[in-house]
Amino acid sequence: MEFFDVLRSRISIRKYKDTPVEQEKIDELIDLMRIAPSARNRQEWKFVAVTEEEQLNKLRIACESRGPAMTAPLIFCICATEYNSMNDSGYNRGTIDASIATTYLHLATYGMGLGSCWIGSFDSDMATEIIGCPEGTRVITIVTVGYPDETPNPRPRKTFDEVAVYNHF
Numbered sequence: 820m821e822f823f824d825v826l827r828s829r830i831s832i833r834k835y836k837d838t839p840v841e842q843e844k845i846d847e848l849i850d851l852m853r854i855a856p857s858a859r860n861r862q863e864w865k866f867v868a869v870t871e872e873e874q875l876n877k878l879r880i881a882c883e884s885r886g887p888a889m890t891a892p893l894i895f896c897i898c899a900t901e902y903n904s905m906n907d908s909g910y911n912r913g914t915i916d917a918s919i920a921t922t923y924l925h926l927a928t929y930g931m932g933l934g935s936c937w938i939g940s941f942d943s944d945m946a947t948e949i950i951g952c953p954e955g956t957r958v959i960t961i962v963t964v965g966y967p968d969e970t971p972n973p974r975p976r977k978t979f980d981e982v983a984v985y986n987h988f
């Protein structure tokens with residue numbers, strides 16, 4: 820699929836077929852996150868692909884109430900390995916970098932014919948423990964992935980004029 824078509828037609832998928840995601844595709848997704856940009860090219864991240872049923876079930880509990888997306892056969896935990904590092908603006912580098920990698924993942928799944936959903940709210944202490952993160956490393960985002968079993972309508976967006984500003988608010 821053309822890059823701009825991916826950007827324009829991507830959509831969150833929350834219902835998946837049981838079909839497992841092939842190992843080559845999982846590796847390709849990790850490799851695409853690997854080349855994402857990061858502040859000062861620090862690359863302080865780890866990408867954990869979860870496919871084992873026992874681990875999936877634990878993550879589903881950590882994401883309780885996040886809805887049907889959690890039945891996915893593949894769940895990625897995107898981790899920041901220097902979680903407490905702030906940039907000069909006072910923003911958390913790990914969160915920013917992990918979010919960029921997560922965006923790469925979300926777009927790449929769509930480009931590959933897979934579906935995914937970004938899970939932003941979860942019990943982060945629990946997820947970090949389930950994954951077995953070492954000290955200083957935390958799960959920042961979770962993404963469910965699988966073959967789509969739904970074709971949802973696109974969600975509405977603000978208009979260009981509502982979001983575009985030149986020079987001053």
Ligand SMILES: Cc1cc2nc3c(=O)[nH]c(=O)nc-3n(C[C@H](O)[C@H](O)[C@H](O)COP(=O)(O)O)c2cc1C
Nearest residue numbers: 829830831833885886888936937938939940973974
């Ligand atoms: C940071 C972030 C957190 C999100 N958290 C959740 C979530 O916890 N559960 C969920 O079902 N969708 C979640 N989403 C998906 C959004 O609801 C979705 O992207 C938005 O409604 C726009 O729909 P679309 O992705 O289909 O265009 C999240 C998306 C982002 C970017």
